[in-house]
Amino acid sequence: MRRLISAAALLLALATAAEAATGPKPSAQHWSFSGIFGTFDRAALQRGFQVYKENCAACHAALMLSYRDLRGIGYQEDDVKAIAAEAKVMDGPNDAGEMFERPGRPSDKFARPFANDKAARAANNGAFPVDLSMVAKARVAGPDYVYALLTGYGPAPAGMTVVDGMAYNAYFPGNQIAMPAPLNPDGVAYQDGTKMTVEQQAKDVVTFLTWASEPTLEARKQMGVKVLLFLIVFTGILYAAKRKVWAAVH
Amino acid sequence: MAAPAFKNALVRWIDHRLPVFTFLQHELHEYPTPKNLSYWWNFGSLAGIVLVVMILTGIFLAMHYTPHTAFAFDSIERIMRDVNYGWLIRYIHMNGGSFFFIVVYIHIFRGLYYGSYKAPRELLWIIGVVILLLMMATAFMGYVLPWGQMSFWGATVITNLFSAIPLIGDGIVTWLWGGFSVDNPTLNRFYSLHYLLPFLIVGAVLLHLMALHRFGSSNPLGIDVKGPQDSIPFHPFYTAKDAFGLGIFLIAFAGVVFFAPNLFGEPDNYIRADPLVTPPHIVPEWYFLPYYAILRAIPNKLLGVIAMFGSILVLFIVPWLDTARVRSAKFRPTYRKFFWVLVVDCVVLGYVGANPPDGWFIVTGQVATAYYFFHFLILMPVLGLVERPLPLPHSISAPVLKPAEGKA
Numbered sequence: 001m002r003r004l005i006s007a008a009a010l011l012l013a014l015a016t017a018a019e020a021a022t023g024p025k026p027s028a029q030h031w032s033f034s035g036i037f038g039t040f041d042r043a044a045l046q047r048g049f050q051v052y053k054e055n056c057a058a059c060h061a062a063l064m065l066s067y068r069d070l071r072g073i074g075y076q077e078d079d080v081k082a083i084a085a086e087a088k089v090m091d092g093p094n095d096a097g098e099m100f101e102r103p104g105r106p107s108d109k110f111a112r113p114f115a116n117d118k119a120a121r122a123a124n125n126g127a128f129p130v131d132l133s134m135v136a137k138a139r140v141a142g143p144d145y146v147y148a149l150l151t152g153y154g155p156a157p158a159g160m161t162v163v164d165g166m167a168y169n170a171y172f173p174g175n176q177i178a179m180p181a182p183l184n185p186d187g188v189a190y191q192d193g194t195k196m197t198v199e200q201q202a203k204d205v206v207t208f209l210t211w212a213s214e215p216t217l218e219a220r221k222q223m224g225v226k227v228l229l230f231l232i233v234f235t236g237i238l239y240a241a242k243r244k245v246w247a248a249v250h
Numbered sequence: 251m252a253a254p255a256f257k258n259a260l261v262r263w264i265d266h267r268l269p270v271f272t273f274l275q276h277e278l279h280e281y282p283t284p285k286n287l288s289y290w291w292n293f294g295s296l297a298g299i300v301l302v303v304m305i306l307t308g309i310f311l312a313m314h315y316t317p318h319t320a321f322a323f324d325s326i327e328r329i330m331r332d333v334n335y336g337w338l339i340r341y342i343h344m345n346g347g348s349f350f351f352i353v354v355y356i357h358i359f360r361g362l363y364y365g366s367y368k369a370p371r372e373l374l375w376i377i378g379v380v381i382l383l384l385m386m387a388t389a390f391m392g393y394v395l396p397w398g399q400m401s402f403w404g405a406t407v408i409t410n411l412f413s414a415i416p417l418i419g420d421g422i423v424t425w426l427w428g429g430f431s432v433d434n435p436t437l438n439r440f441y442s443l444h445y446l447l448p449f450l451i452v453g454a455v456l457l458h459l460m461a462l463h464r465f466g467s468s469n470p471l472g473i474d475v476k477g478p479q480d481s482i483p484f485h486p487f488y489t490a491k492d493a494f495g496l497g498i499f500l501i502a503f504a505g506v507v508f509f510a511p512n513l514f515g516e517p518d519n520y521i522r523a524d525p526l527v528t529p530p531h532i533v534p535e536w537y538f539l540p541y542y543a544i545l546r547a548i549p550n551k552l553l554g555v556i557a558m559f560g561s562i563l564v565l566f567i568v569p570w571l572d573t574a575r576v577r578s579a580k581f582r583p584t585y586r587k588f589f590w591v592l593v594v595d596c597v598v599l600g601y602v603g604a605n606p607p608d609g610w611f612i613v614t615g616q617v618a619t620a621y622y623f624f625h626f627l628i629l630m631p632v633l634g635l636v637e638r639p640l641p642l643p644h645s646i647s648a649p650v651l652k653p654a655e656g657k658a
Contacts, residue, residue, distance in 0.1 A: 036509055064327050131522075134327075137512065138520035172532075213520070216330065216337040223338070224508025231504055235497030238490075245490040249285055249482060 022066040025147035026141050026168060029203070033210060036225060039218050040211050045073035047190055048208025050202050054188050056132060059124060059179075061112045065212055068106040072207070072215050080106045088130040100121050127178030134204065135178035137213040143206050145171065150202035277463055280619060282481035283488055286646050290364075292495035293357040298455060299496060305448050307343040317441035319363065319434045322397035323522045341511040347389050348514040349503050351537035354382065359482045362568070363589050365577030366468040372569040374461035379565045381454045386446040386538070386562075390525035393535055398519030403430045403532045405440070411545070414552040416641055429442040431525065472578025473642055481644035532607055539603030540596050546607045547619040557619065564626045571626055573634030581640040592625045 031040035048223075049070070055212070065086035071077070087104035089111060094100055104111060110179040114120035114128075123129050148171040156168035166176040182207075183198045190196055194204075211217070256262050262270040265271040285581060314333050316325040331334035358378070361367055367375035394405045409426050427436030466475065475481050482488075506513055514536055518529050534542050541558050548554040564571075579586040595618050602615040 044391060064324075064331065069331070078498065134520045138517050140517050142517065214330070214337075220337060220508055220511070221343075222506065227504050228501065231497060232502045234500060235494065238497045240496040242490040242494045245486045 022045045024148075026171060027204075028141075028144055029147055031143055031210070033217060036221060040073070040207060042074040043192060043194075044204045044207040045211055046075070047192070047194060047201075048204035048206070049073060049212075050190070051183070051188050051205040052132070052208055055201075056183050057110075057204065059113055059129040061114070061120075061129075062110045062133040062212055063112070063131050066106070067104060067108055067110065069215055071246060073211060077106075080233065086110060104142040111211070123125045125178055129179070132209055133212045136210040142213070143210050146209060147202050147206045149177075150183055150205070151199055171178065207209060258452065263489070268497070277542055278489075278560055278625050279483060280483045281463065281466075281484040282432075282475070282478070283467055283484050284475055284646055285482045285487075286469050286471060287467060287488070288470050288492075289491075289495060290356070290360040290470075293353050293360060294462075295483060295497055296354045296496060297350065297357055300346060300353055301451060301455065302347045304343060304350060305452075307339050307346065308445070308448065310339050311343055312445060313408055315426065315441075316354055316629035317395070317438050319397060319437055319523070322395060323325070326396045338507075341507045345503070345511060347392065349499075349506075350385065351389070353499070354385065355537070358382070358565075359593060362592070363468060363579045363586075364403050364468055365472055365574070366573065367569045367581065368572065368577050369569070370465050371461070371468060374458060375569055376566055377454055377458045379562070381451055381458060383562060384447055384451045384454060388444060388451065389535065389537065390507070391444040391447070394437065394440045395444060396519060397437065397523045399521045399527070399529050400516045400519040400532070402432060402525065403529055404534055405436065408534070408616045409436075411558075413552075414555045416552070454477075468577065470578060470580060471643060471646060472576060472580065472648065474647045534603055536600065536604070539601075540599035541603070543599040543615045544622065545618045546603070547612075547615040556561060557623075561622060564623070568626065568630070570585060571630040573631050573633075574637065576639040576642065581642055582633075582637055583640065584637045588625065588629055588633065591629035592622070595621050648652075 032038060032044060067080055067087075067212050070080050070083060075083070084104040084106050087108070087110075089104045089108050090099055091102050092099035104183075110133075114123060117128060134148055139145045151167060152169045152171040154170065155165060160168070160175070162176055166178055168175060168178050169177045178183045179186050183201045185198055186196045187198075188196060188201060194200060256265060261271055311329065314325065314329045314336065316322055326340070329340050331337075333339075361375060363376070390404075390408060409423055409432065412422045412426060415422060424430060427433065428439060466481070469475075516533065526632045533539070541561060544552045544559040544561050547556050574582060574585065576582055579589055592626070597621065598614065598618045602611050602618060605611050607615070
């Protein structure tokens, strides 16, 4: 047993050493969707969608999302139709064999800001604006990391030169990021009176992006609570049955 | 082996012509099982249940998955978002792989602790190692299917291992890939094989069960069943015990599936595969990390590959490497200590495998690798000869009737 404990202590020491090498760890935020009973804060989702639409969507695609998915953040069918109709979607070919543009429909995927990845790079100084529909899942400590990144801009520490066209960010690997600070105080006009600080906007947009990366999160957790409750009771019954059956043996 | 008298006339009619009911009666009902099996003996049947769960969820995933480099990633996300309960099926399958390995590793270590591989159960053990190899191949190919960054780069690294073979290595790699890099032909054949291999596992499991039922389960005391007083029928005793164990397992499994479904996964695999962008750290799934550490512990590529495969192949000859006459580590005080050292050694190997090979991770990995082979190739044969085991009880019933003798 003592051997096991000392081995565990060794592992812990190794883990701490490894962490020191990877730079600052994003601090854990309080999220409405974390925990066993976590659900997305609908108001934060809609504010986050507004931040995404007004600040991020100009460069970043969200390939996995369709407009119809917005029903999941509390919009009604008519709202979704209106939001979709703002987008221009290339469709066709029509009967004359020609492609044509039409207003978006709820069944359409979110419109892409650039026709292809090359065009996206060309417009952004060679840097590729990553797809945002999975980003909260595709990074270590996803939501905390994205929040830390969005609020991690600032002047570079003394002695570090930031390449022209890049910005300093405490949390981005290498500390130089091609994306200029995307959020500004009062950069979006919230309708519900929420303060429009950078932190608040970051929090809202990360809530939205977490939803975007896993719209089924709430269904999963709600089912999980029921399944666990059932299993705990059922396992208790199985234990009682086992005791009863084995009473004859002991 | 007299045919039991079934009450139902239809069952009697069928059984007379096709004795499936007699078979079930003998193998699942009467099947005499040592009365002293602990909960460590639950993991065999658990592994079988997980296999069934994997095959069922896999079949439903296959109905929605598209094995093409341009569509695979999107089709997985479509399953997660738009297929009814697709997220549930996929998370069960994805975490089921991890839980399959947890269960099977515990099952294997249980065998090592209690000497379950010793005569007359050598073939039972060997078939088990074959199942482990099939599982590893299946899991590796399954991990490639979502076509994320780790899928692609993991596949690239692992298939490239074969290039270490002198002369024909590069040819073999091209043949495995079906081209000159990991690409659509690779994905297609991996999908095909990922669907095929589980059924080979089912076949191997049936052989495993046949070999098991020849002599019955080993037991914590490691002594043979001496008579009817030492054994009890499988049903209802072990069906009840296994069912309770299954309940505990399902609570843990559901906890991960519903509340931490990406616990075992790499975030990078939610990024679409890109042959032009290499992730900073390419790591396999956690259950391969110890082997990965062994591979990287040896500076020579060919020798590293040999050591990695050797670390599993050595399990095949464990029944003959272990020279002890006593099965259970319960009566082998020295072996028992080294058994736990081996467990810690494997955990250390896994930890080293998860980290980039620099600094003293290299040294730790090399020491842990050396110890792994030392345990099997030197310690096991020597210890069996020099160790003085504790006195064995006379029968399985004896320690139950007379608990005063020793602490057994």
